[in-house]
Amino acid sequence: MSNEKIISEQMKRRERAERILDAAADLLLRHGYKRITIDDVAKKAEVGKGTIYLHWKTREALFGTLMLREVLVIWQELLSRLRSDPKEVLFHRVMRSIMMIGMSRPLGRALFTRDKELLGKLAEKSFGVGPTQQAFKGEFLSLARNLGLLRSNMNPEKQNYALRATVNGFLIIDQSLTDEQQLTLEEKAEALAETIRRAFEPEKPLPPADLHEAAAAVIKLFEQVYTFSEERLNEQMK
Amino acid sequence: MSNEKIISEQMKRRERAERILDAAADLLLRHGYKRITIDDVAKKAEVGKGTIYLHWKTREALFGTLMLREVLVIWQELLSRLRSDPKEVLFHRVMRSIMMIGMSRPLGRALFTRDKELLGKLAEKSFGVGPTQQAFKGEFLSLARNLGLLRSNMNPEKQNYALRATVNGFLIIDQSLTDEQQLTLEEKAEALAETIRRAFEPEKPLPPADLHEAAAAVIKLFEQVYTFSEERLNEQMK
DNA sequence: AAATGACCAAATATGAAATTAAGTCAAAGT
DNA sequence: ACTTTGACTTAATTTCATATTTGGTCATTT
Numbered sequence: 001m002s003n004e005k006i007i008s009e010q011m012k013r014r015e016r017a018e019r020i021l022d023a024a025a026d027l028l029l030r031h032g033y034k035r036i037t038i039d040d041v042a043k044k045a046e047v048g049k050g051t052i053y054l055h056w057k058t059r060e061a062l063f064g065t066l067m068l069r070e071v072l073v074i075w076q077e078l079l080s081r082l083r084s085d086p087k088e089v090l091f092h093r094v095m096r097s098i099m100m101i102g103m104s105r106p107l108g109r110a111l112f113t114r115d116k117e118l119l120g121k122l123a124e125k126s127f128g129v130g131p132t133q134q135a136f137k138g139e140f141l142s143l144a145r146n147l148g149l150l151r152s153n154m155n156p157e158k159q160n161y162a163l164r165a166t167v168n169g170f171l172i173i174d175q176s177l178t179d180e181q182q183l184t185l186e187e188k189a190e191a192l193a194e195t196i197r198r199a200f201e202p203e204k205p206l207p208p209a210d211l212h213e214a215a216a217a218v219i220k221l222f223e224q225v226y227t228f229s230e231e232r233l234n235e236q237m238k
Numbered sequence: 239m240s241n242e243k244i245i246s247e248q249m250k251r252r253e254r255a256e257r258i259l260d261a262a263a264d265l266l267l268r269h270g271y272k273r274i275t276i277d278d279v280a281k282k283a284e285v286g287k288g289t290i291y292l293h294w295k296t297r298e299a300l301f302g303t304l305m306l307r308e309v310l311v312i313w314q315e316l317l318s319r320l321r322s323d324p325k326e327v328l329f330h331r332v333m334r335s336i337m338m339i340g341m342s343r344p345l346g347r348a349l350f351t352r353d354k355e356l357l358g359k360l361a362e363k364s365f366g367v368g369p370t371q372q373a374f375k376g377e378f379l380s381l382a383r384n385l386g387l388l389r390s391n392m393n394p395e396k397q398n399y400a401l402r403a404t405v406n407g408f409l410i411i412d413q414s415l416t417d418e419q420q421l422t423l424e425e426k427a428e429a430l431a432e433t434i435r436r437a438f439e440p441e442k443p444l445p446p447a448d449l450h451e452a453a454a455a456v457i458k459l460f461e462q463v464y465t466f467s468e469e470r471l472n473e474q475m476k
Numbered sequence: 477a478a479a480t481g482a483c484c485a486a487a488t489a490t491g492a493a494a495t496t497a498a499g500t501c502a503a504a505g506t
Numbered sequence: 507a508c509t510t511t512g513a514c515t516t517a518a519t520t521t522c523a524t525a526t527t528t529g530g531t532c533a534t535t536t
Contacts, residue, residue: 037528048480050531059529154432161421162408162429169407170400183399191400194392199437275497286511291499 033120067127086215092197147214271358305365324453330435385452
């Protein structure tokens, strides 16, 4: 068999996997995790049930991959924003972007708010890929401190805790907001950004030179994490 | 019957109600809401089951009163701190106190973290007394802005949202913290205080004169809310 | 060699019977 | 007379046996 043929075969395979994930995503948002059966997904994706098991070992693995794909799309969009404007590397801007990107996507929103109704037991697990989250929580934060994107006159553990609590608060609160005075997503993201900027960023703005350097460094780290996660995704989709 | 006699009777009645609540609280923290029966409470409080229904109409009402009592204790301790030092009226100090007081009390902690394991369906309901929470979310925040305790160069709705999200984040995150590097309660409360101060308070500190005025005004409002809630409690305990 | 769906075992849903517990009130206690 | 109680009623919950569904496999078809 020719090389092109093999590659084309792999592409078709990948396309089919994506189609199955699309079907799963649609059903997930429509009916919620616990109500979906593999038969439903197979029917919707127009493949035999056995075919799904050619791609994933278990039902849970299928949905795990779906979540990872969603996280990667968000990650990619974030990277694209970072590349288009170095100012986007400012910590509050990164957080605003993450909130804007994630919350405007139905699946991202379910992930961010830990929507138990929709995700069922999936809500507990973390899909940022273990190492990805590590990178984010650990490496990224210390990098941000070193680059002057975060205050450095603050105990790092305390700062990490405070950041996590704050961001989590903004993400989680959305579902319990039955308030009439609903703010728009833009306003909410802006509120998060302002809170983060005032509470965690240095008083005086970063000089443009440092900003560029910071952007380059952060993009590099994010690309590493992205590439790593992408490889994981590719493995999972065989 | 003499007046003293009647008052003494009422006191005994009240004491018995407290004893029942104590029993309920103990069982609640030990076994969780859904596992407790009224018989358990009656036995523990050394009263007949019927006696409990002389105080409360339903099981849920009994536990509702228990929650209200807990909120009032926290409220009272907060007021006491405010009275002892006017500086405690600074917004970040109020928030730190609330976190310190509430989180150091088992029942308060369950309430703040919305511990579903312990509180069951009670976790959903709000026990700050409808009007109390209104007062807190509405009146208190606008009063704080007027008194210079909060930045006034920020859209009030957005500021309210951001504050709620932030504080909620610090309170809720505690239960999902399986992290090894557990901070002490003091450190966590300090982290919340610092975040609040930087993100929501004016840059320059309040002059001492304004501080005293602010403390007086806030204490007055809190006393009103406290008194109102206390009356509710008294009604509920008949 | 890839894809399928009939098949099997395990999980889950169903529903009737048994148990438990919330709430009442006639009787006992003070 | 007035308070307190626990046996009683009924509604809710649990149990348990049976029926159904569904995750995952693999012999057969494409």
